Amino acid sequence: MKKIFLGLLLSFAFILASMDFNTASKQELMSIKGIGEKKAQAVIDYRKSNKINNLDDLKKIRGFGDKLVLKIKNSKEYNSK
Template identity: 40%
Template sequence: MKISRLEFAAVLLAAVCVAFSAGWFLRGNAAAQPVRVESERTLVQSTPQLLPAPTATPQPQSKEEALESGEKVDLNTAGREELMTLPGIGEKRADAILAYRQANGPFRTPEELTEVDGIGEGILEGLIDYVTTGEDTR
């Protein structure tokens, strides 16, 4: 049995459509989009607990003495006066750091300070060598 030109063209056109469709669907499966995973460590406290009373530690007399001592200020345990020994941190910024820590939990990295109101990249650069979170390896 012989097929006409019209039938041959219809079969050829159908084969091209099937091949195009198969390629279209296979391309979509082979080039899957990357998956973005975001994680956040959240501290949950089931019952409120009272913190132990802070122990009295000798505070340096000036910012210069604090910076020369070589000890880093732990952002997660420092009080207002200790935070104020850092360069670029006065009363308002120290209060903002304490408020951020109270609202969001402990700092994970010193770079997280940029999320505190009033602290940008410039201030962070000036005090990054003088702070720690107790978890970082600096």
């Protein structure tokens, strides 16, 4: 029972630790490998009229394809925020 509780607690902490693309600054977005100034600005422009519910929503933004989104999902920069 303790192991299950600990596992759930760690999973919850991991979710909270991920970067929020709806509120991240341009600099925070640019800290992720594969996102430069133009892509960071594209995210900021997109989120002015759309909510990013999950990383797959990034594919709706020009310049974000399957490979880049997968790279972001696996990046330490995204997962350490």
